[in-house]
Structure formats: C-alpha cells, structure tokens
Amino acid sequence: MLRRASMLLACRPILAARARPFSTDLPAAPSADATFTEAWTKVIPNMDPPKTPLSFMQPRPPTPSSIPSKLTVNFVLPYASELATKEVDMVIVPATTGQMGVLPGHVATIAELKPGVLSVHEGSEMTKYFVSSGFVFIHANSFADIIAVEAVPLDRLDVNLVQKGLAEFTSKLSSATTDLEKAEAQIGIDVHSALNSALTG
Amino acid sequence: MAMAALRREGRRFAPLISPRPITAVRSSPIVPTHEDEGPIGVRYISTQVVRNRMKSVKNIQKITKAMKMVAASKLRAVQTKAENSRGLWQPFTALLGDLPSVDVKKNVVVTISSDKGLCGGINSTSVKISKGIYKLNSGPEKETKYVILGEKAKAQLVRDSKKDIELIITELQKNPLSYTQVSVLADEILKNVEYDALRIVFNKFHSVVSFVPTVSTVLSPEIVERESESGGKLGELDSYEVEGGETKGEILQNLAEFQFSCVMFNAVLENACSEQGARMSAMDSSSRNAGDMLDRLTLTYNRTRQASITTELIEIISGASALEG
Numbered sequence: 001m002l003r004r005a006s007m008l009l010a011c012r013p014i015l016a017a018r019a020r021p022f023s024t025d026l027p028a029a030p031s032a033d034a035t036f037t038e039a040w041t042k043v044i045p046n047m048d049p050p051k052t053p054l055s056f057m058q059p060r061p062p063t064p065s066s067i068p069s070k071l072t073v074n075f076v077l078p079y080a081s082e083l084a085t086k087e088v089d090m091v092i093v094p095a096t097t098g099q100m101g102v103l104p105g106h107v108a109t110i111a112e113l114k115p116g117v118l119s120v121h122e123g124s125e126m127t128k129y130f131v132s133s134g135f136v137f138i139h140a141n142s143f144a145d146i147i148a149v150e151a152v153p154l155d156r157l158d159v160n161l162v163q164k165g166l167a168e169f170t171s172k173l174s175s176a177t178t179d180l181e182k183a184e185a186q187i188g189i190d191v192h193s194a195l196n197s198a199l200t201g
Numbered sequence: 202m203a204m205a206a207l208r209r210e211g212r213r214f215a216p217l218i219s220p221r222p223i224t225a226v227r228s229s230p231i232v233p234t235h236e237d238e239g240p241i242g243v244r245y246i247s248t249q250v251v252r253n254r255m256k257s258v259k260n261i262q263k264i265t266k267a268m269k270m271v272a273a274s275k276l277r278a279v280q281t282k283a284e285n286s287r288g289l290w291q292p293f294t295a296l297l298g299d300l301p302s303v304d305v306k307k308n309v310v311v312t313i314s315s316d317k318g319l320c321g322g323i324n325s326t327s328v329k330i331s332k333g334i335y336k337l338n339s340g341p342e343k344e345t346k347y348v349i350l351g352e353k354a355k356a357q358l359v360r361d362s363k364k365d366i367e368l369i370i371t372e373l374q375k376n377p378l379s380y381t382q383v384s385v386l387a388d389e390i391l392k393n394v395e396y397d398a399l400r401i402v403f404n405k406f407h408s409v410v411s412f413v414p415t416v417s418t419v420l421s422p423e424i425v426e427r428e429s430e431s432g433g434k435l436g437e438l439d440s441y442e443v444e445g446g447e448t449k450g451e452i453l454q455n456l457a458e459f460q461f462s463c464v465m466f467n468a469v470l471e472n473a474c475s476e477q478g479a480r481m482s483a484m485d486s487s488s489r490n491a492g493d494m495l496d497r498l499t500l501t502y503n504r505t506r507q508a509s510i511t512t513e514l515i516e517i518i519s520g521a522s523a524l525e526g
Contacts, residue, residue: 036302044333050414051405054299057291074292078380078466081288096445108437110296111444112452135459137296140440145292147463149380 063140067105073120075129075146082129082151083120090121091144093136094194104142111136113148115194128154130198132191159199166192248509251502255495262491268319269484276409276477282378283406283470290417290467293460297425297438301418305397307346308338309367311390311465312358313403313472314351316371321479323404323412323472324353330414331358331402335365348390350469367394378473380466387462397424401464406474410482417468419461422453 033052040049073091075083091102094116113134120127134148169188176182312331314324331354335345348368349355355369368390376382390399399419404412420428429438443449 033299033301039302039337040333043337047329047333050330050402050416052299052301052415053290053294053417056405056415057294060295074288076288076292078286078289078463079282080285084288100444108441109444110441110452110456112455135456137292137441139295140437143295145295147289147292147459 060139060143061141064142068142069104071102071104071106071142071144073144073146075118075120075148075151077148077151086120086122088120088122091146092117092119092121093146094118094131095136100136102136102138102144106138106142106144108140109136109138111138113146115191117154117198118146118148118151128198130154130157130195154198157195157199162192162195162199166196248502248505251498251505255498255502258491258495258498262488262495265484265488265491269481269488272477272480272484276474276481279378279470279473279477280406283467283474286467286470289463290460293463296441297420297460299418300420300428301400301416303398303418303420303424303428305338305420305424306343307395307397308334308343309346309348309390309394309396309399310334311348311399311401312350312354313401313468314349314354315472315476316352316374317476318353319480319483320476321483323475323479324351325357326412326414327402327404327472328354328357330416332362334400334402334416335362346394348394350386373469374473378466378469380462383466383469384462387458387465391458391461397421399461401468403468403472404475404479406471406478409478412475412479415468415471417464419457419464422450422457425453425457426450 033054036052037049070087070089071091073083073086073088074081075086089103093100093102093111094113095111096114097111099116100111113131113136115132116130118129118131120129129151130153131146131148132150134146136147137145139145166189169185169192173182173185173189176185310331312327314327318324331347335347338345345365346367347358347362347365348370349358349366350370350373352371355371358366370386370389373382373386398421401417401419403415403417405415407413425438443452445452
C-alpha cells in the first residue's frame, strides 16, 4: 500500500530506479503515462500498471531555433539498426515521388519509400544501400528516421540474378489471371527493375 | 547379515498396507514409511521406499538442469535478435507518441504468450494485464476484443472471456521468428478485426531475471486524424508534410499497418526472450529444490538404515543374552 502511494506521488524517479534500464533505454518524462497510470490504479488497484514504450525511449531534443549543421539519421531494419543517431550531411531517399534529398533543416515530412537506392553522404564519403520499401520520417529538429524492411549495400547484389528475376516476373505478369497475381507480379517487376537501374545507374 | 537382510525383505513384501499411524520417521512427513510389526512390537522401516523416492527426485533434478541449459542456449539465440529489433518501434513512437489512455470505441487487445509451459508466471501476468485493460476500457458503447497469440493465454482466456475472443494464433515459434512471418500475421489480424486502437500486451525483456509487462498502443488512421486535429499529444502531426500518395489518409493507412507489424515483431521477440529467461529461472529454482529434497531424503535414508541395523543388533544380543542367562 505504501509502495502504491509513493508510486502515485512520484512516478518517474521511482520507476526509473526500479526499472534497471539498459544503457540504450532511458526513461523519459511522458505525460500520457500519468493519465493511464491513474486510470489503471483506479480500476485495478492490486496490480502495477504495465509500462508503455515511452518509458523506454530516449527523449528527442526539441526543435532548435537555428538550423543545425548536421542531420541525425536513424536507419533501422527489423533485424538490425544500420545507423543509430549518426550525424551526416545529407541523405537521398527513394520516396514514391522520386529521389528526395534531405538536408539539415528540412521541413517535417512523412514519406513512403519505393524500392530504390538510399545514399548517405558524410563529408566526402557516400554509402549506398538498396532498400526494398519502408517509411522515412523527417522531424523538425533535423532528425531523420528511415525504417526499411530490407536494405543491402549495393555490392552484395548479383546482376545475373536480378536479370533472371526480372524476366521471371515479366512472364508471370503476362500469364497472371487474378488481380492478386497481377499485383504480385507487378511488385516483383518494380523491385527488379529498380534493382537493375541501381546496379547499372 | 545377509540372512537378516533377506528376512527383512520377506517381511516387507507381506503386509504393505499398514493402517497404523506413521510415527517412525519424525522429520520428513513426505516419506511414507511402511511398517512391519516384529514379534515384540519392534518396527522395521523399509529403506526401499526412501531409495525409490531418492532415485526419482534425482532424475527430476537432472531433467530440470538440462531444461535450464536448453533455455539458456535458446535465450542467447533470441536475445541478439530482440536487441537488434529494439530500434524498430522507436521512430514510430517518436513520430506518433504513445497514447495508452486514448478513448476509443473499438479496442483490440493482442495478448502475446508462450505455447509451452514451465516458464514461471509471465503468461499469467500477461493475461491479468489484458483483463485489466479490458476492464479499463469497458463502458457504454465501447467494446473490447481479444486476439490471442500462444496456447497458454488461450487456455486462460477461453475460460471466462470466450465470447470476446476474435482470433487465436498458436505454434508461433515452430519456425524461427522472422519479420516476414510476423508481417503475415499482422496482415491477418488487420484484415479480420475491426479496430480503433490495438493494444499489444507482452513481457519486455530487461534481464534474465527481470521481465516487465508492457502495453504498446497502435492507433487506426482515423483515430490518428482525430487526435491530431484535436491537438494535444499528436497536435504536431499536422505540421508534417506528407509526400506521395493521392491522399494523406492513404499514407496514414500504410503507416498504421507498418507500425503494427514493426511493433508486433519487436513484441514477439521480446516475449520469446522473456519466456526463455523465465523458464531458466523456474528450472533453476526447481533443480535447487530437488537438491534440497534429495539432501533431506538422504538423511532419512541413513537414519532408517542405521535404525534397522541397530534393531537387528539388539535382537541378536538380546537373543544371545537370553540363551546365556
């Protein structure tokens, strides 16, 4: 009972002390949690309320008044974090509307990605990845989050397999009967032709 | 000595069902001793029963130790995957925030649990939290449905909330967990269930001994629009330009689906880690208990054995002294 009372009074520091955070998880100070915690303790007084993702995230810095010099990029894939809060000069993302260049101070944007080449420019070096698809969020504080389902560096792609795949899907499209098959074949063609142009262009 | 042993065995096999109260062994009430009455009322205690018990406890200890090792190796494998996937949901929370206290009409609680048992209390915790969320979101015009992943939660929720269960998915871990599998699953759920808010309940893996029950909320695009228009947490969402697509709604729809599959992937991996960790600690404490039990049984066995030797000696000596004197 005392523990619950103290928890109601001072949620954040006690939660932080008891949560034993990883070095990558830092407790933030979210206000949505307070309403949830209160509502929870009213209805279910015997159990501790569950944690929410906000308490596991590092808080993002607020929008600075002047344009920062570097863009902070988080490039995440389901099986790895390719780039985590890396400071770069520019990224070019393959959005559905075409190649989009992102510089520090870019306006806040949500864009969907199509299969294509993503290039990260840092000083004089440039790293290229082929991304299958995903989303990019550009925040006002010059943070860019790129979430892709699959991304490979360009040198890992095999030209012959790409050509074979393209031919295969083109034939599938011509022999497709249902809408679903047509859509699947079209997706295959899109990805493979993007791969092709990535390798040749 | 051998004759005495044979005599003892013979007597033991005769009346095994003894209605007399068991007072011979004082310390361990767990050991059922079988008493045979000697001619003078002297009681023989059989060591066979204690020995059998010791053998079975030792086997159980071996099995639980092996299960702990297996769980440790599985944990190592899944842990790297889960830690790598931790970056996946953070951009979504950074963009859309987290609104567990959002007020919506149709809630869907996705409970993630394990298929196999012997993993401590994590499944019961998940089910309790799910039921708590159900209660929290109950009200007029509001409905909450369950989507269950895993056998253990199914067993618990089917008992009292059968009518609220929409979808049950089991045997998730038959093949190693991958994003493709989880996205197919997420697609199934999104197709079959109407939702305004999806609340995913799982155990987040902090360390081998600590698993934190967590709930992640994913909102449907309509609710996201509603919340961003009304200001508050999502008020800044309007300031974001939306590139591509015909309408903003289309992009938000894709975004919500992508967010759900990413959050599910991370949740399933974290739950798998928590399951293996919980199983490790459960099996560890059970091997330790078995070891304690074995110690107690060994003491009982030795006492029993020494008591029967002493009784035998007394018999011989009293017989001898009766002959002499």
